[in-house]
Amino acid sequence: MKFFLQLSRLIDALNLRIGCAVTWLTLAVVLVSATNAVVRKVFNISSNAWLELQWYLFGAIFLLAAGYTFLKNEHVRVDVLSQRFAPRTQAKIEIFGIIFFLLPACLLVFWLSLPYFWQSLILKEASSNTGGLIRWPVKLLIPVGFALLILAAISQLIKSIAFLRGQGPDPLARLEERSAEEELAEEIRQKALAEEAARLARKNNTDTGNTEGDR
Numbered sequence: 211m212k213f214f215l216q217l218s219r220l221i222d223a224l225n226l227r228i229g230c231a232v233t234w235l236t237l238a239v240v241l242v243s244a245t246n247a248v249v250r251k252v253f254n255i256s257s258n259a260w261l262e263l264q265w266y267l268f269g270a271i272f273l274l275a276a277g278y279t280f281l282k283n284e285h286v287r288v289d290v291l292s293q294r295f296a297p298r299t300q301a302k303i304e305i306f307g308i309i310f311f312l313l314p315a316c317l318l319v320f321w322l323s324l325p326y327f328w329q330s331l332i333l334k335e336a337s338s339n340t341g342g343l344i345r346w347p348v349k350l351l352i353p354v355g356f357a358l359l360i361l362a363a364i365s366q367l368i369k370s371i372a373f374l375r376g377q378g379p380d381p382l383a384r385l386e387e388r389s390a391e392e393e394l395a396e397e398i399r400q401k402a403l404a405e406e407a408a409r410l411a412r413k414n415n416t417d418t419g420n421t422e423g424d425r
Contacts, residue, residue: 211377214368221365222281225358229278232271239267258339266348273355277362283382297380301370304382308367316360323352 246260279285292303329335330346337343372378 211372211375215372215378218365218368218372221361225277225281225362225365228358229275229281232275232278235267235271235274239264239271242267258337258341259343262337262339262343266343266351269348269351273351274358276355277358280359280362280366297382298374300382301373301380304370305367305374308363308370312363313360313367316356316363320353320356320360323349323356327353 242260242264246257246264250256292300295303327346327349330349335345337345366381369378369381373380
């Protein structure tokens with residue numbers, strides 16, 4: 211089991227590095243989109259290459275960060291029932307889901323995407339749009355992204371088995387920090403409270419002014 215746990219740590223380190231690197235692609239998408247919009251509006255110049263580059267970068271963010279997202283337990287889970295179970299039962303459900311659902315689906319997409327990419331590379335496929343980009347790099351993202359997700363699933367499987375054997379922590383245990391959804395909900399709540407406080411302050415100022423006017 212020690213070997214497999216070491217393998218799990220290596221996989222997690224790989225996905226962590228890639229996930230941190232991919233976050234910079236978000237900035238690249240913003241810069242490309244903003245530049246493209248400014249050039250188009252100010253100079254009336256547009257390029258299909260810039261538009262397609264935005265799509266390629268978005269695809270890279272979505273696919274390359276899939277394994278990282280799974281590592282951070284940020285994928286959408288239908289755990290309304292499973293979260294009521296004991297941690298060991300949750301780990302068993304996780305193992306079942308990975309073996310019979312996640313891994314087969316990811317392996318199928320990975321396998322089918324290889325000839326899809328290879329054909330594009332051999333034919334030097336280019337975009338059908340005028341001035342568009344070559345297509346094989348974005349098609350390469352599909353097998354690479356699903357390979358990273360497969361590795362993340364294997365790592366999660368190892369950690370779940372280790373937990374059941376008493377050789378590792380619970381991989382599904384909630385961390386102390388809040389999830390992205392919880393942070394967003396808290397931000398919305400704080401914004402709503404601030405707007406309500408501002409509204410009440412304006413109302414009080416108006417009532418105060420009316421009272422002084424009556425005097």
